[in-house]
Amino acid sequence: MSRLNxxxxxxxxxxxxxxxxxxxxxxGLSIALIVADYRGQGLNTVRRGLSLAAYPLQRLVDAPAxxxxxxxxxxxxxxxxxxxxxxxxxxxxxxxxKLLKLxxxxxxxxxxxxxxxxxxxxxxxxQAATILQIDLDRLRQRVxxxxxxxxxxxxxxxVIDARGVFxxxxxxxxxxxxxxxxxxxxxxxxxxxxxxxxxxxxxxxGDAHRLILPYLPRNADIEVNDTLVTxxxxxxxxxxxxxxxxxxxxxxxxEPLALVSAQPAAALDRARHILxxxxxxxxxxxxxxxxxxxxxxxxxxxRAVAPR
Amino acid sequence: xxPFARHPRLFSIAVGLLAxxxxxxxxxxxxxxxxxxxxxxxxxxxxxxxxRIGGLTYAWLAGLSLDAFRGLVLGENAFAFVVIAYLVHYxxxxxxxFPLTQQALVVMSLLWLYQFLLFWIDGITGHPITGWxxxxxxxxxxxxxxxxxxxxxxxxxxx
Numbered sequence: 001m002s003r004l005n006x007x008x009x010x011x012x013x014x015x016x017x018x019x020x021x022x023x024x025x026x027x028g029l030s031i032a033l034i035v036a037d038y039r040g041q042g043l044n045t046v047r048r049g050l051s052l053a054a055y056p057l058q059r060l061v062d063a064p065a066x067x068x069x070x071x072x073x074x075x076x077x078x079x080x081x082x083x084x085x086x087x088x089x090x091x092x093x094x095x096x097x098k099l100l101k102l103x104x105x106x107x108x109x110x111x112x113x114x115x116x117x118x119x120x121x122x123x124x125x126x127q128a129a130t131i132l133q134i135d136l137d138r139l140r141q142r143v144x145x146x147x148x149x150x151x152x153x154x155x156x157x158x159v160i161d162a163r164g165v166f167x168x169x170x171x172x173x174x175x176x177x178x179x180x181x182x183x184x185x186x187x188x189x190x191x192x193x194x195x196x197x198x199x200x201x202x203x204x205x206g207d208a209h210r211l212i213l214p215y216l217p218r219n220a221d222i223e224v225n226d227t228l229v230t231x232x233x234x235x236x237x238x239x240x241x242x243x244x245x246x247x248x249x250x251x252x253x254x255e256p257l258a259l260v261s262a263q264p265a266a267a268l269d270r271a272r273h274i275l276x277x278x279x280x281x282x283x284x285x286x287x288x289x290x291x292x293x294x295x296x297x298x299x300x301x302x303r304a305v306a307p308r
Numbered sequence: 309x310x311p312f313a314r315h316p317r318l319f320s321i322a323v324g325l326l327a328x329x330x331x332x333x334x335x336x337x338x339x340x341x342x343x344x345x346x347x348x349x350x351x352x353x354x355x356x357x358x359x360r361i362g363g364l365t366y367a368w369l370a371g372l373s374l375d376a377f378r379g380l381v382l383g384e385n386a387f388a389f390v391v392i393a394y395l396v397h398y399x400x401x402x403x404x405x406f407p408l409t410q411q412a413l414v415v416m417s418l419l420w421l422y423q424f425l426l427f428w429i430d431g432i433t434g435h436p437i438t439g440w441x442x443x444x445x446x447x448x449x450x451x452x453x454x455x456x457x458x459x460x461x462x463x464x465x466x467x
Contacts, residue, residue: 019364023394026368030390033383038433043382050376057325058377061332133334137378138341138445139437186435206439269337 048149051173058134058144058176065133069272126160126275127151132176141184141204143167145274148175156236158277164242164265165189165230166274177276181268182243183208191243192231196221199231202243202262208269211244213260218251220258228262235280316361316464320354323460324370332377341441344449347374348422351389352415353460355396356403367393381433388425392418408454416450 037043129145136142147153149172159166159179167181180187183204191202191213198220202211216222226246232239242265250259327346335343351370354362371389375382395418396403403414423442430436 019394019397022364023390026364026390027387030368030371030383030387034381034387034429034433037382047382050372050382054373054376057329058332061329061334065334134332135334135340135343136332137380138343139439139442140380140435185437206437 047171048174051148051171051176055173055175058132061134062132125278127153127278129177129274129276131179131272131274136178139206140186141181141206141208141268142170143179143181144176145179145276146176147276148173148177150174153177153276154279157279158237158241159274160241160277161266161271161274163267164244165237166266166268166271168236169276179274181208182211182264182266183268189237189243190231190233191228192239193222193246194227194229195223198222199233202228205261209263211262211264213246213262214257216258216260218253218256218258222246222249222258222260224249228265238277238280316358319464320358320361320366323350323354324366324373328370328373328377331374342444342448344445344452345419345422348389348392348419349415349449349452349456350460351393352396352418353457355393356400357457357461358464359397359400362393364390364393364397380435381429384426384429384433387429388422391425392422395421408457411457412450412453415453416446419446419449422446 033043037047127147129147129151132144132146134144136144145159153169153172155169155172157169159168165182167179167184167187169177170180171178181204182189182202183206185204185206187204188201189203190199192199198216200213200215202213205212224246228243228245230237230239230241230243244262244264246260247263248259248261252259324347327350330346331343347370351362351367355367356362367389368386371386372383374385374389378385403411406414420443423446427437427442
């Protein structure tokens with residue numbers, strides 16, 4: 001079967017012990033890597049280097065998709081471009097009208113806040129990014145975007161698309177950043193029901209079309225089609241961003257908690273362009289960040305309770 | 309003589325890179341769930357048929373590059389790859405004697421072991437995923453073993 005060099009010199013039995021030794025060394029090295037990466041930030045430079053090395057390959061994988069985008073943009077007919085242009089102009093006018101109203105409201109809000117002596121709501125800046133068409137891990141809901149530390153991104157920044165909250169940045173490489181989606185089974189986001197202000201947590205279920213709200217009591221005032229927005233707790237997402245819409249409320253008399261699921265507002269499996277919002281300044285967060293809590297922020301939003 | 313047979317080490321690296329690309333190419337969700345672990349299969353083949361080239365270091369580097377791509381916890385794939393490579397090296401003379409279908413069964417159990425190791429490390433580091441989808445690629449990987457070993461043997465053929 002073997003057709004390469006070792007056919008001439010048989011693989012000697014004496015090499016087996018050397019094999020065991022080498023395996024032991026490499027396994028030890030891997031475990032050291034795992035522990036170092038899990039425990040602290042000591043491996044940042046290694047991670048950066050690896051991420052940079054992987055970048056050309058990731059670009060290569062993404063190339064067909066971006067070539068298609070480019071071809072679509074440059075070959076689309078004059079007519080359809082005109083149509084698109086008019087609709088965009090219309091929507092721009094509408095949004096500028098809304099923005100005008102918003103500006104006055106914001107001003108009024110700031111004045112009221114100063115009257116109340118409250119801290120001003122922090123202004124957000126946003127940075128556009130494109131999702132690379134790469135499958136990272138089939139079991140998790142994560143994507144890679146084309147901006148990294150080079151563009152000023154850090155871990156724990158909220159990410160939104162045109163319709164709502166998308167996720168947050170997790171691992172930042174020099175050129176790329178990994179974003180964990182709302183629907184990742186390890187992600188939880190503090191939300192609020194817009195209609196009555198009930199606060200709870202929405203968790204991912206590994207499905208781009210479903211979030212679950214596991215901590216609502218059976219008698220909670222919640223109905224199908226209620227809108228979920230971020231509550232602003234937790235210090236990652238600013239308050240008031242749309243998260244999703246309740247699609248199912250199941251009150252089983254035998255269970256103390258209602259089984260509630262929601263449909264995410266953002267197009268988690270289709271969006272190509274997203275916005276990365278600036279992180280909420282840590283000074284406004286209640287407890288000073290110790291290394292451990294910093295890790296918790298940079299890691300996917302930690303679960304409140306043990307996994308199901 | 310195939311040009312690849314003259315530079316087996318180069319060939320193993322090129323095939324490894326190709327497998328890495330195949331592991332990341334975007335696929336529809338259902339196909340993605342069935343996607344076999346290409347890089348691991350390639351690594352097993354090299355460790356089995358050409359142990360001098362597909363050594364433990366090759367396995368470790370392959371695992372590390374997969375870690376660089378997936379980036380959940382650095383070193384978890386490297387760890388699992390080395391364990392699998394050690395087992396293949398230890399039993400390679402025996403496994404080589406098996407008929408191909410039986411080899412595919414051995415490969416399937418190795419792929420399952422790989423998934424179990426990842427599952428275990430994920431659990432320890434706090435990103436557990438419990439679901440049947442994790443265990444699917446072992447089946448597709450075993451099904452792919454026959455065509456893959458045929459293809460790789462063809463390119464490394466000496467005469």
